[in-house]
Amino acid sequence: MNNIMLAPDFEGSALILGCMRINRLNSSELDAYIRRALDLGINFFDHADIYGGNGGCEQLFGDWLRLNPSMRDQMLLQSKCGIVQNSKNNNVSFDFSSDHIVWSLENSLRRLNTDHLDIYLLHRPDALLEPEEVARAFYELLQSGKVRYFGVSNMTASQISLLQNSLSQKLIVNQLQFGPAHTGMIDHAIRMNTKLEFSEDHDSGTLDYCRLHGLTIQAWSPFQHGQISGTYIDHPEFAGLNEALAEVGAKYGLTKNGSVAAWIARHPAKMQIIAGTMNAQRLGEIAAGMDVKISREDWYRIYATQGRDLP
Secondary structure, three states: OOEEEEEOOEEEEOEEEEOOOHHHOOHHHHHHHHHHHHHOOOOEEEOOOOOOOOOHHHHHHHHHHHHOHHHHHHOEEEEEEOEEEOOOOOEEEEOOOHHHHHHHHHHHHHHHOOOOEEEEEEOOOOOOOOHHHHHHHHHHHHHOOOEEEEEEEOOOHHHHHHHHOOOOOOEEEEEEEOEOOEOHHHHHHHOOOOOOOOOOOOOOOHHHHHHHHOOEEEEEOOOEOOOOOOEOOOOHHHHHHHHHHHHHHHHHOOOHHHHHHHHHHHOOOOOEEEEOOOOHHHHHHHHHHHOOOOOHHHHHHHHOOOOOOOO
16 A cells, blocks of 8 residues: 655555444444454544544544554544534534634544544635634644644635635645546646536636645545435446446456546545445455556546546
């Protein structure tokens, strides 16, 4: 498993295990799954304070760490805050106030049974963001040793710039959805100066901004598409994409899942991939694709499906 440099003195596995669904596993299944991830070279684990409802997934992971305390040093843990939910786990507001950030972090540390997070992220943009409030919270958490690095999730270039201007520490990651069925970050650039389908700019140059300013993009839900339930792998609405994934996979000895991983890893932005699957075989297939460099032609073969003809 290749590693990604996120900061001059900080690197982690290119593949991240997303822990949003670990509440579907019993304790023995979770134990086996975490150990399988580590065996594959995955040392990066992604959480959020809302996963599993009121921190339920963090709690399960922390329960595992209580039984396996020596394993913490083999892991990089990150979590996210800022989404406020009601008792039915529906999003009702966003809160980037200093008090909420610090309060959420303390609760995440308690649930995860750790004294620090390696990265702490703001989950989704808060329209009422006051950068100075965030800066105060981040400085407190950094100085106390409770957080090593900070990042954001689902933020545009301008939102990051506004926030970074008030921070003393550099943001190092931005989580964005990306995969061969969700390509908004690159569609406009490929069709720049045209009025073709997919030429509309939805992402405000955020991909280029992150590359210019050294933020690693963590690609979330790379196997999902907003219009369907579940993965697009073998889904009839994505026949063309699945055909391309199979053809490219056969060339490199990969499954379709592996082809997706190789396609994302081929992008020069050097993204990390967050795999949220709870299927150990599928996780292994994804991991196998991380270290395969597909050709430029094969990359565009996968991209130019689902009506995304090149100009």
